[in-house]
Amino acid sequence: MMEYITNFIYAYLSTIGFAVLFNVPKSSFIKSGFVGGLSWVIYIFTKNLSGSIVGATFVASLVIAIIGEIFAIIDKNPITVYIIPGIIPLVPGFGLYNTMRSIVDRRFDLAANHGTEALLISVSIAGALVIVLSINSYRRQRQRLKQ
Amino acid sequence: MVSVNRKKTLIMALYAGEIMLKSGAETYRVEDTITRLCKSRNFPYVEAYVTPTGIFVSVDSKGESQDEIVTYIKRIKSRGINLNKVAEVNNFSRRFVESNMPLDEAFATLKAIDNLKPFSQHVDALLGGGLSGAFFALLFGGNLPAFLGAFIAGSIVSYTLSDLAKTEFPPFLSNICGGSVAALVAIILSYISPLINVNLDVDIVITGAIMVMVPGVAITNAVRDSIAGDLVSGLARAAEAIIIATSIAVGVGFILKLWQIVLGGSLL
Numbered sequence: 001m002m003e004y005i006t007n008f009i010y011a012y013l014s015t016i017g018f019a020v021l022f023n024v025p026k027s028s029f030i031k032s033g034f035v036g037g038l039s040w041v042i043y044i045f046t047k048n049l050s051g052s053i054v055g056a057t058f059v060a061s062l063v064i065a066i067i068g069e070i071f072a073i074i075d076k077n078p079i080t081v082y083i084i085p086g087i088i089p090l091v092p093g094f095g096l097y098n099t100m101r102s103i104v105d106r107r108f109d110l111a112a113n114h115g116t117e118a119l120l121i122s123v124s125i126a127g128a129l130v131i132v133l134s135i136n137s138y139r140r141q142r143q144r145l146k147q
Numbered sequence: 148m149v150s151v152n153r154k155k156t157l158i159m160a161l162y163a164g165e166i167m168l169k170s171g172a173e174t175y176r177v178e179d180t181i182t183r184l185c186k187s188r189n190f191p192y193v194e195a196y197v198t199p200t201g202i203f204v205s206v207d208s209k210g211e212s213q214d215e216i217v218t219y220i221k222r223i224k225s226r227g228i229n230l231n232k233v234a235e236v237n238n239f240s241r242r243f244v245e246s247n248m249p250l251d252e253a254f255a256t257l258k259a260i261d262n263l264k265p266f267s268q269h270v271d272a273l274l275g276g277g278l279s280g281a282f283f284a285l286l287f288g289g290n291l292p293a294f295l296g297a298f299i300a301g302s303i304v305s306y307t308l309s310d311l312a313k314t315e316f317p318p319f320l321s322n323i324c325g326g327s328v329a330a331l332v333a334i335i336l337s338y339i340s341p342l343i344n345v346n347l348d349v350d351i352v353i354t355g356a357i358m359v360m361v362p363g364v365a366i367t368n369a370v371r372d373s374i375a376g377d378l379v380s381g382l383a384r385a386a387e388a389i390i391i392a393t394s395i396a397v398g399v400g401f402i403l404k405l406w407q408i409v410l411g412g413s414l415l
Contacts, residue, residue, distance in 0.1 A: 013282045014278065014281075014286065017278035020266055021276070021279065023229040023231040024230045025235075081234055091367060092363065096392050100400070
């Protein structure tokens with residue numbers, strides 16, 4: 001339990017750091033940090049449960065998209081404001097760095113491993129986001145047709 | 148009179164789209180905004196085609212056979228991330244569509260949004276680069292020295308990048324500089340740390356510091372655009388991400404290799 005609380009705080013603060021870099025509107029800082037922190041905790045929880053990094057990333061990204069969609073409707077902001085800082089802890093920056101370093105060190109087997117994993121993680125983040133966003137825009141379309 | 152207004156409306160919509168695209172909005176959002184802005188002022192036919200490097204818009208009005216179809220192309224040369232501007236233009240377009248706002252007022256609003264100042268350099272570097280880098284080091288399993296090291300290295304990298312951006316240094320070279328600065332600071336810290344009896348993990352410090360530059364968002368957006376059917380935008384963003392990742396790796400790799408050759412340091 002303690003592990004989850006500390007990880008939530010770390011992810012929360014690093015997401016706020018990125019929110020500053022990306023110039024998120026000041027009123028949305030706390031919410032963006034919350035999205036980042038919660039998704040990281042869910043990521044760790046799912047990873048411990050299933051042992052699959054890609055699957056855990058997918059579940060965490062689904063949560064980001066759903067919460068981001070809710071915050072976007074409440075605040076009437078574009079959903080990007082919550083999603084982009086929120087996915088930063090999940091984004092495979094470490095994997096990319098490892099890929100490039102393995103190439104520099106001429107260890108191409110390692111590079112292929114790290115690179116494939118980084119690609120799969122990106123695809124699972126984007127896939128989860130697209131699923132939620134498409135469902136939501138479909139829902140809005142249906143509402144407009146009914147009126 | 149009518150034709151002047153038409154031109155102005157189109158330019159206004161194009162300006163709104165340009166601000167959004169330059170601030171890192173998604174392709175479909177820019178297309179959607181331009182289409183809505185034009186349609187709200189009685190253009191029955193509006194078609195917008197947006198890629199990360201340019202915007203194409205065509206409008207036509209029904210019934211006036213003497214009027215020809217109007218097309219504008221806007222070239223976009225630089226892209227950054229400033230989500231505040233995206234949110235503001237989004238609010239503006241909602242207000243514009245719902246009200247009867249005159250075009251001059253719309254132009255003034257857009258200009259004010261375009262000139263919105265980002266956070267000051269120090270806030271950016273210390274809070275943005277330092278804080279995010281430092282807490283990333285903790286997320287990757289670093290200890291307290293790695294936390295402090297990543298804070299110092301991340302802040303210095305941010306300062307370097309924003310100084311280089313002011314002089315409009317080429318982006319590829321400035322990412323190489325950022326990567327080398329991150330590696331250099333981490334290596335210097337690793338020589339200082341034994342003097343005060345702490346054990347520093349160079350790898351984690353470098354990773355935390357370069358997190359500021361890593362194109363994770365560009366990669367995710369590339370996949371997202373491709374899945375959504377904007378294939379050209381997806382490929383363009385993927386190319387951008389690969390170029391950024393390569394330049395960071397060149398910077399970091401160069402310094403690490405130099406360290407191995409000159410001082411005999413090793414990581415693996």
